[in-house]
Amino acid sequence: xxxxxxxxxxxxxxxxxxxxxxxxxxxxxxxxxxxxxxxxxxxxxxxxxxxxxxxxxxxxxxxxxxxxxxxxxxxxxxxxxxxxxxxxxxxxxxxxxxxxxxxxxxxxxxxxxxxxxxxxxxxxxxxxxxxxxxxxxxxxxxxxxxxxxxxxxxxxxxxxxxxxxxxxxxxxxxxxxxxxxxxxxxxxxxxxxxxxxxxxxxxxxxxxxxxxxxxxxxxxxxxxxxxxxxxxxxxxxxxxxxxxxxxxxxxxxxxxxxxxxxxxxxxxxxxxxxxxxxxxxxxxxxxxxxxxxxxxxxxxxx
Amino acid sequence: xxxxxxxxxxxxxxxxxxxxxxxxxxxxxxxxxxxxxxxxxxxxxxxxxxxxxxxxxxxxxxxxxxxxxxxxxxxxxxxxxxxxxxxxxxxxxxxxxxxxxxxxxxxxxxxxxxxxxxxxxxxxxxxxxxxxxxxxxxxxxxxxxxxxxxxxxxxxxxxxxxxxxxxxxxxxxxxxxxxxxxxxxxxxxxxxxxxxxxxxxxxxxxxxxxxxxxxxxxxxxxxxxxxxxxxxxxx
Numbered sequence: 087x088x089x090x091x092x093x094x095x096x097x098x099x100x101x102x103x104x105x106x107x108x109x110x111x112x113x114x115x116x117x118x119x120x121x122x123x124x125x126x127x128x129x130x131x132x133x134x135x136x137x138x139x140x141x142x143x144x145x146x147x148x149x150x151x152x153x154x155x156x157x158x159x160x161x162x163x164x165x166x167x168x169x170x171x172x173x174x175x176x177x178x179x180x181x182x183x184x185x186x187x188x189x190x191x192x193x194x195x196x197x198x199x200x201x202x203x204x205x206x207x208x209x210x211x212x213x214x215x216x217x218x219x220x221x222x223x224x225x226x227x228x229x230x231x232x233x234x235x236x237x238x239x240x241x242x243x244x245x246x247x248x249x250x251x252x253x254x255x256x257x258x259x260x261x262x263x264x265x266x267x268x269x270x271x272x273x274x275x276x277x278x279x280x281x282x283x284x285x286x287x288x289x290x291x292x293x294x295x296x297x298x299x300x301x302x303x304x305x306x307x308x309x310x311x312x313x314x315x316x317x318x319x320x321x322x323x324x325x326x327x328x329x330x331x332x333x334x335x336x337x338x339x340x341x342x343x344x345x346x347x348x349x350x351x352x353x354x355x356x357x358x359x360x361x362x363x364x365x366x367x368x369x370x371x372x373x374x375x376x377x378x379x380x381x382x383x384x385x386x387x388x
Numbered sequence: 389x390x391x392x393x394x395x396x397x398x399x400x401x402x403x404x405x406x407x408x409x410x411x412x413x414x415x416x417x418x419x420x421x422x423x424x425x426x427x428x429x430x431x432x433x434x435x436x437x438x439x440x441x442x443x444x445x446x447x448x449x450x451x452x453x454x455x456x457x458x459x460x461x462x463x464x465x466x467x468x469x470x471x472x473x474x475x476x477x478x479x480x481x482x483x484x485x486x487x488x489x490x491x492x493x494x495x496x497x498x499x500x501x502x503x504x505x506x507x508x509x510x511x512x513x514x515x516x517x518x519x520x521x522x523x524x525x526x527x528x529x530x531x532x533x534x535x536x537x538x539x540x541x542x543x544x545x546x547x548x549x550x551x552x553x554x555x556x557x558x559x560x561x562x563x564x565x566x567x568x569x570x571x572x573x574x575x576x577x578x579x580x581x582x583x584x585x586x587x588x589x590x591x592x593x594x595x596x597x598x599x600x601x602x603x604x605x606x607x608x609x610x611x612x613x614x615x616x617x618x619x620x621x622x623x
Binding site: 126127129130131133134137273276280283284287288334338339340342343345346347350351353354357358361 | 593594595596597598599600601603604607608610614
């Protein structure tokens with residue numbers, strides 16, 4: 087009688103290298119295409135999100151179980167082929183927004199099949215928020231009137247003689263029209279992606295995580311509303327060069343950085359809060375056990 | 389007696405041949421995708437250039453049937469010198485060029501709205517240097533609606549905002565939006581103002597992204613320092 091042997095279905099020794107190598111290739115294709123269409127914001131986000139995705143894959147490389155089924159392999163192959171074929175011709179921004187999630191979904195289907203897709207949930211989650219919300223929500227929702235209203239309210243509250251008509255904010259000396267591009271929706275979706283990155287890499291309690299995501303989105307909207315109000319003041323009281331600087335020039339960069347910095351500080355406070363709460367709970371438990379020892383009556387044998 | 393147990397997630401034991409085939413297929417696709425990726429990076433999208441900025445064109449035009457209250461059609465024909473003012477990439481592109489504008493044939497529908505069908509080569513910017521190449525730059529206008537604002541002595545034609553695409557040597561290089569307005573000067577003579585360009589972009593977020601990367605590092609250190617108990621989600 088021979089001994090029973092446990093043998094894995096897949097020889098997986100170097101399989102993770104195929105996976106990480108292919109995802110790296112896709113990341114390079116994506117960043118090259120984004121660079122060529124000259125979208126600096128998407129390029130920066132792409133570096134961060136693809137970098138995070140590759141880091142996750144590398145960290146978990148030993149724990150992946152590979153082995154796809156024919157149906158998943160065929161679907162995965164079709165998705166990868168479709169995505170790569172779409173990038174051969176002129177890629178539209180919509181294609182580039184869908185590229186990260188769909189391409190890696192195809193690759194993971196090939197690698198592990200849909201049954202084990204859960205092991206890539208964080209990777210896919212990060213790449214989903216790189217572009218798809220912008221594609222799914224950004225194209226259909228226009229919050230310009232709300233942004234104009236909030237900006238006009240801020241101006242009114244700070245003492246400006248402001249008039250609001252739809253998406254137009256009038257001040258004595260000039261007016262602005264809040265376009266879709268300046269409505270802040272992009273900023274909100276950007277902050278949504280950043281908050282998801284934070285919640286994946288810096289895990290905290292579920293409710294605190296939800297709170298952080300909500301705060302990030304609201305911050306994105308309000309900081310942009312402040313920017314719009316500032317632009318209205320500049321139009322009314324300053325030169326066109328100053329307006330251009332704060333609208334599309336170097337000044338506009340400060341607002342996104344400010345939003346992320348405020349959110350980052352808030353998130354670190356949440357981490358500290360969680361740590362402190364856990365320490366206090368631990369302390370209470372320890373005190374409780376000491377008290378029980380003290381209160382417990384001792385049996386004295388006479 | 390020989391017994392081989394295979395570890396499979398669903399407890400099924402796929403045949404050796406099927407496993408080998410799927411394994412080989414997956415590896416082939418992985419390698420194929422990696423090679424294709426490398427090839428794409430090297431060879432592809434020189435054509436993936438896009439325009440940034442806009443251009444304002446103004447001059448004189450002739451608008452048909454200006455005295456009618458609600459004529460069924462209103463042709464708009466451009467002639468004469470065109471003043472131009474470009475921003476962004478258009479400032480370089482437009483120097484030394486005289487753009488040509490196509491004719492717009494506005495027709496009135498039952499609701500009283502005037503509209504034009506899509507016009508190919510609506511604006512011909514001429515031969516321009518773009519993305520290291522020289523070729524013909526054009527703007528194709530999508531079907532658009534216009535308003536005809538009375539009274540007739542100060543008749544105005546105003547577009548409700550239009551869209552279209554910029555083409556360089558026949559290849560699309562970007563989408564465009566714009567506006568058009570023409571005001572009556574005398575008779576059929578009108579002064580017009582035509583703005584066309586790439587849509588207003590979102591503000592840049594690259595500094596924010598760099599700040600996020602830094603803060604992620606700070607947060608990770610904070611989390612490690614605090615010795616917080618790690619959940620399943622910990623990376």
